Amino acid sequence: MARVSIKDIAQAAGVSHPTVSRALRGDPRISLETAERVLALAHELGYSPSAAARSLVTRRTHTIGVVVTSIADPFVSDVVDGIEATLAEQDYALILALSRSEPERELAVVRLLSEHRVDGIIVAASRVGALHDQDLARLQVPLVLLNNQAETAGTHSLEVDDVLGARVAVAHLLQLGHRRVAYIGCPDRPRSHARRLEGYRQAHLDRRLHPQPELILEGRGAEGDRSRGATGLTELLSLSPPPTAVFCYNDITAIGALEAARHYGLRVPKDLSLVGVDDVREASLVTPALTTVRQPRREMGQRAADMLLALLRGEAAGDAVIAPVLVIRESTAAPIGQ
Amino acid sequence: MARVSIKDIAQAAGVSHPTVSRALRGDPRISLETAERVLALAHELGYSPSAAARSLVTRRTHTIGVVVTSIADPFVSDVVDGIEATLAEQDYALILALSRSEPERELAVVRLLSEHRVDGIIVAASRVGALHDQDLARLQVPLVLLNNQAETAGTHSLEVDDVLGARVAVAHLLQLGHRRVAYIGCPDRPRSHARRLEGYRQAHLDRRLHPQPELILEGRGAEGDRSRGATGLTELLSLSPPPTAVFCYNDITAIGALEAARHYGLRVPKDLSLVGVDDVREASLVTPALTTVRQPRREMGQRAADMLLALLRGEAAGDAVIAPVLVIRESTAAPIGQ
DNA sequence: GCCCTCCGTGCACACGTGTGCATGACCTGA
DNA sequence: TCAGGTCATGCACACGTGTGCACGGAGGGC
Numbered sequence: 001m002a003r004v005s006i007k008d009i010a011q012a013a014g015v016s017h018p019t020v021s022r023a024l025r026g027d028p029r030i031s032l033e034t035a036e037r038v039l040a041l042a043h044e045l046g047y048s049p050s051a052a053a054r055s056l057v058t059r060r061t062h063t064i065g066v067v068v069t070s071i072a073d074p075f076v077s078d079v080v081d082g083i084e085a086t087l088a089e090q091d092y093a094l095i096l097a098l099s100r101s102e103p104e105r106e107l108a109v110v111r112l113l114s115e116h117r118v119d120g121i122i123v124a125a126s127r128v129g130a131l132h133d134q135d136l137a138r139l140q141v142p143l144v145l146l147n148n149q150a151e152t153a154g155t156h157s158l159e160v161d162d163v164l165g166a167r168v169a170v171a172h173l174l175q176l177g178h179r180r181v182a183y184i185g186c187p188d189r190p191r192s193h194a195r196r197l198e199g200y201r202q203a204h205l206d207r208r209l210h211p212q213p214e215l216i217l218e219g220r221g222a223e224g225d226r227s228r229g230a231t232g233l234t235e236l237l238s239l240s241p242p243p244t245a246v247f248c249y250n251d252i253t254a255i256g257a258l259e260a261a262r263h264y265g266l267r268v269p270k271d272l273s274l275v276g277v278d279d280v281r282e283a284s285l286v287t288p289a290l291t292t293v294r295q296p297r298r299e300m301g302q303r304a305a306d307m308l309l310a311l312l313r314g315e316a317a318g319d320a321v322i323a324p325v326l327v328i329r330e331s332t333a334a335p336i337g338q
Numbered sequence: 339m340a341r342v343s344i345k346d347i348a349q350a351a352g353v354s355h356p357t358v359s360r361a362l363r364g365d366p367r368i369s370l371e372t373a374e375r376v377l378a379l380a381h382e383l384g385y386s387p388s389a390a391a392r393s394l395v396t397r398r399t400h401t402i403g404v405v406v407t408s409i410a411d412p413f414v415s416d417v418v419d420g421i422e423a424t425l426a427e428q429d430y431a432l433i434l435a436l437s438r439s440e441p442e443r444e445l446a447v448v449r450l451l452s453e454h455r456v457d458g459i460i461v462a463a464s465r466v467g468a469l470h471d472q473d474l475a476r477l478q479v480p481l482v483l484l485n486n487q488a489e490t491a492g493t494h495s496l497e498v499d500d501v502l503g504a505r506v507a508v509a510h511l512l513q514l515g516h517r518r519v520a521y522i523g524c525p526d527r528p529r530s531h532a533r534r535l536e537g538y539r540q541a542h543l544d545r546r547l548h549p550q551p552e553l554i555l556e557g558r559g560a561e562g563d564r565s566r567g568a569t570g571l572t573e574l575l576s577l578s579p580p581p582t583a584v585f586c587y588n589d590i591t592a593i594g595a596l597e598a599a600r601h602y603g604l605r606v607p608k609d610l611s612l613v614g615v616d617d618v619r620e621a622s623l624v625t626p627a628l629t630t631v632r633q634p635r636r637e638m639g640q641r642a643a644d645m646l647l648a649l650l651r652g653e654a655a656g657d658a659v660i661a662p663v664l665v666i667r668e669s670t671a672a673p674i675g676q
Numbered sequence: 677g678c679c680c681t682c683c684g685t686g687c688a689c690a691c692g693t694g695t696g697c698a699t700g701a702c703c704t705g706a
Numbered sequence: 707t708c709a710g711g712t713c714a715t716g717c718a719c720a721c722g723t724g725t726g727c728a729c730g731g732a733g734g735g736c
Contacts, residue, residue: 005722016686021724031684048452052390052399053722056691061390063454066434070419072636074619077415081408084436088446093454096404096434098422108426114386116401116431255623281412282623285593298410343692354716359694369714391692394721 004045012041024049051093055117063093064308065113065121067136069101074281075297079124079146082301090309092119110135120308122146124301142311146304156311158304158320162192165293165324166199166247167206169275172291172326173245174207176334178273182215182243184232184253186225193218193249196277200247215243225249229256237264244272244335251276251283251292258286258331269333279327288330295324342383350379362387389431393455401431402646403451403459405474407439412619413635417462417484420639428647430457448473458646460484462639480649484642494649496642496658500530503631503662504537504585505544507613510629510664511583512545514672516611520553520581522570522591524563531556531587534615538585553581563587567594575602582610582673589614589621589630596624596669607671617665626668633662 006024010017015034023030023038030038041047055061066083068076080096087094095116097109113121113136120142136143137155145157173181183200185193197216204211217235219228229248233256236243248254254276258268266272268288276283279294300322310317344362348355353372361368361376368376379385393399404421406414418434425432433454435447451459451474458480474481475493483495511519521538523531535554542549555573557566567586571594574581586592592614596606604610606626614621617632638660648655 007722017722018687018724019685021722022685025724029684034684048449050394050455050722051453052393052455053691054724055390056388056394056693056722057724059691071409071415071422072412072419074410074412074415077409077412080434081410081436084409084434088436088443091446091450093450094434096418096422096432098419098426105426108429111386112429112431115389117388117390281619285620285623287625345692355692356694356717357715359692360715363694367714372714388692391721392694394692394723395694397721 004047005050006047009038009041009045009047012045013038061093061117061119062091063095063116063118064305065095065097065109065116065118067097067099067109067113067121067123069099069125071096071098075278075295076124078297079301079304082298082303083122083124083305084301085298086302086305086309092309106135110139114139120144120312122304122308123148124304142308144304144308144311146300156307156317156319158300158307158322160295160300160322160324162195162324163199163202165277165295165326166196167203168199168324168326169277169291169293170200170203170247171206172328173247173273173275173332174203174209176245176273176332178243178245178335179209180212180215180241180243180245182217182236182246183211184217184229184236184246184248184257185219186228186249186253187218187220189249196247196249214239219249225252226256226259229253229258230260233257233260234264245274245332246272247275249277251278251280251290254290254292254331255282255286258290269331271336273332273335275332277324283327284329291329291332292327293324294327296322342385343388344385347376347379347383347385350383351376399431399455399457400429401433401454401456402643403433403435403447403454403456405435405437405447405451405459405461407437407463409434409436413616413633414462416635417639417642420636420641421460421462421643422639423636424640424643424647430647444473448477452477458482458650460642460646461486462642480646482642482646482649484638494645494655494657496638496645496660498633498638498660498662500533500662501537501540503615503633503664504534505541506537506662506664507615507629507631508538508541508585509544510666511585511611511613511670512541512547514583514611514670516581516583516673517547518550518553518579518581518583520555520574520584521549522555522567522574522584522586522595523557524566524587524591525556525558527587534585534587552577557587563590564594564597567591567596568598571595571598572602583612583670584610585613587615589616589618589628592628592630592669593620593624596628607669608674611670611673613670615662622667629667629670630665631662632665634660 006020007017010020020038023035066080071077084094097112099106099109121136122144124146125148143155145155147159148157170181201211217232219232246257248257254274258274261268261272268274276290276292279292283290283292303320307317344358345355348358358376361373404418409415422432435450437444437447459474460482462484463486481493483493485497486495508519539549555570557570584595586595592612596612599606599610606612614628614630617630621628621630641658645655
């Protein structure tokens with residue numbers, strides 16, 4: 001423990017401790033001579049300022065809290081990586097707190113961040129939303145919500161443009177020549193589900209096409225993503241004619257559909273094109289590699305941190321919308337006969 | 339910001355602030371009556387103690403630093419998840435710091451943790467090791483190293499039993515009836531490479547078999563894991579007779595070998611059995627799903643945190659070794675003719 | 677030579693909490 | 707009635723840093 005304080009330096013330099021404080025902070029009122037002497041001594045004694053003592057008087061901890069449901073989720077950890085990158089540049093410390101979607105833990109998180117007097121908070125909920133809001137807002141600290149499913153008043157938020165992502169993905173399929181493009185959705189996440197569906201519609205309308213209702217599957221709630229992809233595809237194949245391409249709510253759903261397609265003897269992308277959303281690790285590994293809509297996760301983290309730091313500087317920061325990127329791989333091709 | 343202090347409570351309760359402090363900490367010397375009054379007021383006013391002020395006098399911040407190379411690495415994020423679980427139980431805050439394998443950043447990390455006076459530090463290096471040690475040790479704070487490649491004196495460490503993991507994996511292959519089992523290693527990580535090779539040897543000796551030198555591939559350094567798996571397998575197939583099973587340094591190497599096997603028209607596991615190490619996400623997703631040696635990552639994080647907390651309580655904590663687990667999936671089977 | 681100005685530094689206090697010691701009230705026993 | 711003891715509380719100080727203000731000295735203008 002570096003237990004040397006500015007008082008020790010003061011004594012060694014033969015000055016008062018306020019002089020040391022000013023010298024270290026580069027106060028121009030201190031003579032060059034003493035400033036140099038103090039700096040040299042500080043270095044020599046291995047002085048390290050106490051963030052606690054400093055924050056006590058400045059009322060700033062230079063610390064921000066990051067609340068996520070689970071750090072094991074690759075989406076979340078990429079976002080946190082981006083957050084840290086920006087914060088580290090500004091010498092902010094990052095307190096990581098996991099809510100684990102347990103009310104008890106969420107309460108403890110709020111208490112922890114409150115006691116440590118974080119200057120600001122970023123909440124990156126991977127899936128479920130609508131938590132914390134109330135309690136965290138009560139801390140009276142700048143709050144940035146990332147990809148939150150719930151609309152919360154009084155906070156700043158940042159999210160990916162889901163409508164645009166879906167629109168670009170479906171436009172890609174339509175441009176390849178597909179005319180029967182299906183959508184397998186996700187009722188568990190109503191907000192992004194509705195937006196992706198909207199993008200699906202817009203892509204059709206952009207080409208003066210009308211989406212066919214029987215090709216739009218809401219899916220059942222109780223199912224997991226993967227199984228929803230499989231059962232969804234089974235259902236779609238019973239139509240006549242069946243779709244030649246499917247836009248899936250996310251990559252895991254698309255992989256489920258991919259497995260089902262293989263089971264039915266369909267070749268992807270020759271007989272069926274598939275597109276997912278998220279660009280999870282598995283997407284590039286599966287055979288054929290999945291065409292997908294990537295959320296620039298790291299960049300989103302950076303942007304969120306930038307927003308928060310701007311708020312801390314007293315600047316006004318509106319909400320931000322990030323544009324996703326279509327990554328074309330091997331699971332999409334022109335339909336047979338084109 | 340909860341800016342109400344014990345002085346405010348004291349004033350409201352008509353007592354002195356030390357009395358409030360004692361009442362909140364449950365000092366038995368305070369009368370039950372005033373204690374209750376103080377607690378009620380504290381709750382009513384929304385009091386939240388200042389960790390900074392408290393730590394200034396107690397010389398304990400109840401905060402620990404976690405240093406990792408990259409949080410985006412799934413191994414690391416699982417470990418951090420485990421660390422957080424244990425720390426949260428004890429109401430410790432967790433400052434996350436990324437070194438990113440950049441000397442400049444490592445220096446900044448040390449400075450940051452030093453200024454925030456963390457009570458202890460856990461270093462979880464995913465791959466490269468031999469960093470920080472010097473600087474971090476200088477902080478005079480309990481230090482736990484997790485899976486570090488370098489031997490560092492004066493610190494506590496925790497690692498997975500690499501020898502045992504390899505031994506169990508190879509024993510599995512031998513028990514299936516394989517008699518020519520190869521090993522594709524990794525010269526970049528000499529420590530764990532040597533240990534897995536040792537486990538490979540032991541498994542043979544356990545059955546009174548002698549490993550054949552031509553079946554042991556060290557691999558070239560410049561190559562990536564995946565490509566090393568592919569070129570390694572190619573080399574092995576030129577032997578006569580070729581091996582019927584391969585134990586790979588890690589899953590990515592095994593996947594590289596898997597792809598090469600497919601390229602040569604070999605069916606896995608019918609013609610060739612493959613085993614990896616790590617149980618990365620991809621391992622269970624690839625076809626056929628990979629038999630592998632899982633490192634209990636989350637548990638390792640928990641154990642590391644437990645060790646650190648024990649050290650903080652002044653207890654002696656030796657080094658710990660974690661036993662890995664063999665996960666049998668679809669990439670291993672008895673050789674043809676068995 | 678005197679007054680004013682400017683420059684460098686120190687004094688005192690503040691931030692919020694914890695703790696050793698003293699203080700006063702009350703009770704007990706002789 | 708008084709000495710001694712217990713109990714609840716307050717006083718003063720400490721932790722390490724930052725800042726408003728006062729102070730002393732040097733220099734310049736008249």
